[in-house]
Amino acid sequence: MRLNKEKYIGKIKKGFNIAKIEYYLEKLKSLKVLVIGDAIIDEYVFVATKGRAIKDPILSVGYRNHEIYAGGVLSIARHVSDYVNKIKLVTLVGDHETKMDFIKKSLLNNIELKTFTKENSPTIVKKRYISYYRNDKLFKVEYMNDEPISKHLTDEIVNYLDEELPKYDLVIVGDFGHGFINNAIRDVLEKKSKFLSVNAQSNSSNMGYNYVNHYKKPDFATMDEQEVRLPLMKRFEDIKEVIIEFHNKLGYSKFLVTQGKYGSIFFNGGNMYESPILIDTVIDTVGAGDAVFAIGALLAYLKVDNELIPFIANCAGGIKANIMGNKESVTKEKLVSFIKNILH
Numbered sequence: 001m002r003l004n005k006e007k008y009i010g011k012i013k014k015g016f017n018i019a020k021i022e023y024y025l026e027k028l029k030s031l032k033v034l035v036i037g038d039a040i041i042d043e044y045v046f047v048a049t050k051g052r053a054i055k056d057p058i059l060s061v062g063y064r065n066h067e068i069y070a071g072g073v074l075s076i077a078r079h080v081s082d083y084v085n086k087i088k089l090v091t092l093v094g095d096h097e098t099k100m101d102f103i104k105k106s107l108l109n110n111i112e113l114k115t116f117t118k119e120n121s122p123t124i125v126k127k128r129y130i131s132y133y134r135n136d137k138l139f140k141v142e143y144m145n146d147e148p149i150s151k152h153l154t155d156e157i158v159n160y161l162d163e164e165l166p167k168y169d170l171v172i173v174g175d176f177g178h179g180f181i182n183n184a185i186r187d188v189l190e191k192k193s194k195f196l197s198v199n200a201q202s203n204s205s206n207m208g209y210n211y212v213n214h215y216k217k218p219d220f221a222t223m224d225e226q227e228v229r230l231p232l233m234k235r236f237e238d239i240k241e242v243i244i245e246f247h248n249k250l251g252y253s254k255f256l257v258t259q260g261k262y263g264s265i266f267f268n269g270g271n272m273y274e275s276p277i278l279i280d281t282v283i284d285t286v287g288a289g290d291a292v293f294a295i296g297a298l299l300a301y302l303k304v305d306n307e308l309i310p311f312i313a314n315c316a317g318g319i320k321a322n323i324m325g326n327k328e329s330v331t332k333e334k335l336v337s338f339i340k341n342i343l344h
Contacts, residue, residue, distance in 0.1 A: 021339060041126070077111055086112065087110065177203065219301075
């Protein structure tokens, strides 16, 4: 049975007020946070569809304009950076088509950037072609070398992380499965992080090869419903039963499962806390899960009320779903304003 949005909001209003939520968000400022994962450049090419080409069985379109956004772990770092005073971003770029000027310009001044370079690779670009009139995505072209990084580069990254990780309160991993984070890097992340938050994404490029169970027992994780089902091979079973089995088999004690239009379920200590979707319109879902993850990871570290974690994370996802691509981040100002509108 799906949650009624009005009743749910009424329940949140009775238990919490905006002052308490702002208090939690203010406490985040002093956290020392390291974010690590795949850097992705998202290009959106907007076109007007003309119809089927006369001589070929293909769609004919006319170019209108294009925009470039900082995606992948870059977007996660941008979300986090408005809530904490300073963060470290560790990522991988290519040895050609590096996009470094764009990456640096896209990051706020409180993000300290540490990059490693992968040989014979471009920095990852995902180019989507979008219908100009309805914002429908037509198709995507990916520019990447997603083969595993070399032993030499792995050793360099592991040695760096071995020294760096203990300096941070919270480590946030955006693992998009594009050849950067391997077992050796996961091992040092799990051994040296004081609090490890993980999002291991299953996507069209890595399907079947980047399940979240690569990580043994992160302190917090977010997954969409498919990413919970796939490691267990539970396609049709009730999602709550799947969540319990996921916990029992893999040992994860605190994680958030997103369900698109059905909201999310937060599992903690054997209990589940549901939150419905809080928006009526959607512009673009790309990056919404990253926003949920970024804000959820911060709140999970603070150990805020179990009911608040899925509520605030859903608010962040709702804001992001109404932004085209990763054009803007979910700032604290936007989040507080959204929550005030919901509660009032």
